[in-house]
Amino acid sequence: MNRRVLLRALAGILMSALAILLVARSADLPSAIAQVVNVDVRMLALPALVVVAQMWVRAARWAILLSAVQTTRIRARTAMWPTTAGYLGNTVLPARLGEVVRIVLISRRTPVTATAATASVLIERVVDLLALLAFAAGAYGAVGAIGWLPLAGVLMLLAVFGLALRTTGWLAAHVSARLPTRARDVILRLLGSFNSTRPPAIVLASLVSLVAWALDSVIIFLCAGALGISIPPAAAILISAGGALGGVLPAAAASFGTYELGAVTVATIVGIPVGDALQVALMAHVLVVVTIVVMGVAGIVLASVGAGRGSTAAREAVDTAPIPRPDDSLQIATADEA
Numbered sequence: 001m002n003r004r005v006l007l008r009a010l011a012g013i014l015m016s017a018l019a020i021l022l023v024a025r026s027a028d029l030p031s032a033i034a035q036v037v038n039v040d041v042r043m044l045a046l047p048a049l050v051v052v053a054q055m056w057v058r059a060a061r062w063a064i065l066l067s068a069v070q071t072t073r074i075r076a077r078t079a080m081w082p083t084t085a086g087y088l089g090n091t092v093l094p095a096r097l098g099e100v101v102r103i104v105l106i107s108r109r110t111p112v113t114a115t116a117a118t119a120s121v122l123i124e125r126v127v128d129l130l131a132l133l134a135f136a137a138g139a140y141g142a143v144g145a146i147g148w149l150p151l152a153g154v155l156m157l158l159a160v161f162g163l164a165l166r167t168t169g170w171l172a173a174h175v176s177a178r179l180p181t182r183a184r185d186v187i188l189r190l191l192g193s194f195n196s197t198r199p200p201a202i203v204l205a206s207l208v209s210l211v212a213w214a215l216d217s218v219i220i221f222l223c224a225g226a227l228g229i230s231i232p233p234a235a236a237i238l239i240s241a242g243g244a245l246g247g248v249l250p251a252a253a254a255s256f257g258t259y260e261l262g263a264v265t266v267a268t269i270v271g272i273p274v275g276d277a278l279q280v281a282l283m284a285h286v287l288v289v290v291t292i293v294v295m296g297v298a299g300i301v302l303a304s305v306g307a308g309r310g311s312t313a314a315r316e317a318v319d320t321a322p323i324p325r326p327d328d329s330l331q332i333a334t335a336d337e338a
Helices: 003-026 029-037 041-070 076-092 098-109 114-142 149-166 168-173 181-196 199-226 233-248 258-269 274-305 309-319 329-337
Strands: none
Touching: 003 029, 003 258, 029 274, 041 076, 041 114, 041 181, 041 199, 041 274, 076 098, 076 274, 098 114, 098 274, 114 149, 114 181, 114 199, 114 233, 149 168, 149 181, 149 199, 168 181, 199 233, 199 274, 233 258, 233 274, 258 274
16 A cells, blocks of 8 residues: 555544544443434435435536536436445545546546546535535524625635636646656646536536535434434534535544534534434434445446446547647547547
8 A cells, every 4th residue: 555545544543533532522422322223224214315316416416527527428327336436435445545446437437538537526526515615604604603704705716716727728838848748748638628627517516516415414304303303404404514524534434533523513513412413423424334335336346347348449539639739628629529
């Protein structure tokens, strides 16, 4: 294993251990675990189906961005299994190596190059984070915890991100010719993929991300019901957002510890009982992880079996096409379609 990856994995384990200690100091962790273990599993069928629907929505979002970065139409069903395999990788592997898994699988399955797929994943991560922040800010505003100014700020950041992508053509035109040929080609292709992504694709991907986070809140709400805990929809949104923000931190596999810490911290701020918030967060987290593992294993098998034979030739045609002028979006699109 790469030394840097190993260090990040160790740092994640330490962060998760610290988060678990902090959660245990503020709530009765053994009692919460006991409540989760004793839940009627039949009550979890519906939230598990919502997890599946959420994964489909995420696949649709990635398909939108994949289609944008290389002007090659990719359908949600094509991106579905590489997406589930990637989320499985992020769950069980350190340093979010699952992103590499889905990039490899989609580049084998479609004409999309690995460089374009990488660009789409980078854009997706930023869009998803901004959508989460907007969702959380809107929820905080709705419950009166804070004003609406943070939501406006997040929307402004999204607009700035969209404009920043439009400057990548200018950046590509100024890439130093002194760089090694291979490195310069990769940078130009990556910037070209960024430049091909139009604002409508960013807006659409952001809206789809909001749907994904809304489904995440539904999972929280349904898990609370399975535990016999009554929480308002706004509280479900906030617990969902807090857990997701905690999951962004470096952590051990599946973000256990940091997810719960984020959910409990946010719940405390808005007056939700810590014990209730911890039970709901634990239940939802375990349910999502188990469902992702099952779907991810199926995704690896189906994505590998379903890799199109013609995708390799098409991908090679794109990879060997002449580097277009990055300041000319029409020429970029033409080269990508070659």
